[in-house]
Amino acid sequence: MKRIVVIGGGASGLCAALSAKEAGADVILLEHNDKLGKKLAATGNGRCNLGNAVLTADCYRGGNPQFVSDVFAECSPEQVRSWLTDRGLYLKEKRGYFYPYSEQAASVITFFASRLADKGVNVIVSAEVLKLKKEKKGFSVTYKNLVSDKVVNVACDRVIVATGGMAGQNLGAGPFGYETAKSFGHVISPLFPALVQMVARDKNLKTLSGVRAEAAVTLTTVLDGREEQHKEAGEVLFTDYGISGIAVMQLSRYAGDAIRQKGEAALSIDFLPDFSRDALTDNISKRILSDFEMPVEDCLSTILPKKLLYVIFLRAGVRADAKNEKLTAKDIRNIVKEMKGFTLPIIQTKDFPMAQVTAGGISVFGIHAATLESKLQKGLYFTGELLDVDGTCGGYNLQFAFATGILAGTAAATK
Ligand SMILES: Cc1cc2nc3c(=O)[nH]c(=O)nc-3n(C[C@H](O)[C@H](O)[C@H](O)COP(=O)(O)OP(=O)(O)OC[C@H]3O[C@@H](n4cnc5c(N)ncnc54)[C@H](O)[C@@H]3O)c2cc1C
Structure with missing residues (x-):
């Protein structure tokens, strides 16, 4: 059985952890906040606009528009919504905008947290990942337990980096994902705030x-x-x-x-x-x-x-x-x-604290769209807002984060 570490318990990391576990992997999810999905809980003014019925070329911006089409060719917005509803997340559509039926973002966190627990994903919060290193076989992930200050090393076969972008105040944003990608040779397109x-x-x-x-x-x-x-x-x-x-x-x-x-x-x-x-x-x-x-x-x-x-x-x-x-x-x-x-x-x-999303990011020319695996390092995956893709208002960023998380989790566990 493959051991997969997912770094970041936000929109894409939650989907990645759940889909990897469902596909048969042993999954550890590390989140440096003291709870999962803090940013997700703040989305859509607390209502979580998580998708949209309309998908046109101008819904997403970034260095390579084809990449978004290629991702959605593998996991379309409709498939994302079915994936969520099949697992028990009730959705509601209002003029093409999708929300949890409760219209409460907090309920989406509860949904993911209970699903992960039910499936047996090892969720560790207050765990700040400090380092990701390629070993001869697999990877080692070093994190600090922010409660005990203890530094822990985890060995694993595959790693999904889902640490999000720089946008949003006090919601967990940080540069870890970009720095890690860079250390593996990835190009980072200049970062700047969008939807701001x-x-x-x-x-x-x-x-x-x-x-x-x-x-x-x-x-x-x-x-x-x-x-x-x-x-x-x-x-x-x-x-x-x-x-x-x-x-x-x-x-x-x-x-x-x-x-x-x-x-x-x-x-x-x-x-x-x-x-x-x-x-x-x-x-x-x-x-x-x-x-x-x-x-x-x-x-x-x-x-x-x-x-x-x-x-x-x-x-x-x-x-x-x-x-x-x-x-x-x-x-x-x-x-x-x-x-x-x-x-x-x-x-x-x-600036970033006021922004809803990060423009720029890991150049998608270095990432396989169908699996989100790095083209430079086998076994390493990047998802969500970290990538050089930013969506417009209307649920597009969560829709993309969910799709990339589902694809990466499934691929990391099975391919
Ligand atoms: C106020 C606000 C409202 C928004 N509203 C909407 C909306 O209604 N619809 C929409 O589609 N999009 C919305 N967005 C954008 C959307 O929330 C993001 O694009 C999406 O959450 C990105 O998903 P992600 O998985 O890439 O990153 P995130 O959801 O940001 O998750 C990344 C996770 O990684 C954790 N992390 C970071 N570094 C480390 C580390 N070193 N160690 C451990 N954990 C780490 C973070 O704490 C975080 O939990 C909004 C954003 C903001 C700020």
Whole structure:
């Protein structure tokens, strides 16, 4: 019987440990937190959005998009969900987003913990892995028991490194997996935070802080004279340092990537994507003409939040309390320009503690997609967020972590 050590008791490590055990291996799972799945418990605002019915090429980013297709060709999102439900995890779909039926991430941890115990996986928490070494036969894994301070060596045939990325505050993230991969000759693509808030330059951020809107957002990046645009639609939320919200988080990896390479990034926000510029100009002109005596901010207050209108008027050079009859056609054009193209230069993104996922990571050119085994070291596997793959919001990162964990666990036990 093969002995397999799984390092990391997060999304991919839990699947890897369970599938390896079910495939007949003797499995030890080492987790340095005092409980399993601490990050998993924080996902989806505590509800754990663990998959998505939609899968298109732009759901994942990274150095080799083909790798993700190859992984899902072996274990598709539907197979991941069947794997979970077959083992007793009830799922619920809401507009294509999958959650545990309880909508409680904690219940997913309970599910895994009881399954692992039931199958006889040796789970050791408060066990910080310090070193992984190739021996003549197999590997040795050295960990420190964080309760007793005792250092322990474990000999094994195969190792699955599932230590996750750098994202998330106090949830167990650390560099162990990247350093280990590097020590075995793997290339690490530069790491940077993704699915994260952006820090903007604008003197009115304090006024805007707290404003939420549904918008169409375009990110323009310029790097080495080359301009790129990425578009998203969804909620934006202003903060005192910049901007957040799903649409912004989705675009953040492109902004972060450009800025870390000394390029530039700026957002253009269309707060009224349902109207063309002409239709909006026409609409506002008519409203203003029909409400002759009203201050312009009152007249437009049902279109957008007042604080946002105030800043839009400032930018357009129009006084918010100006009576409508004072506005010229040019004033209205300027207001419409700001409503449909509110620009926000981005200085940086927030750092890893605030991010939901790590962009960059172990180059997937060095990993077999079907098994997650290293192409450089037989018997060594890498899963989940450690790899140079980052998913968009919507359950894509957990879906990928689960699929890679299932594949690695099964392959390590059987191949
Ligand atoms: C706040 C937040 C919300 C999120 N929400 C969602 C969501 O709703 N849907 C979604 O798809 N994705 C979400 N994600 C992303 C998702 O959680 C991760 O991409 C996913 O958990 C990665 O799985 P993993 O197995 O690679 O790593 P992890 O789940 O991070 O697991 C790695 C484990 O390894 C342990 N570890 C690290 N180093 C060592 C060591 N040296 N020794 C022993 N153990 C170690 C860690 O403590 C951790 O338990 C969210 C992330 C965050 C931070």
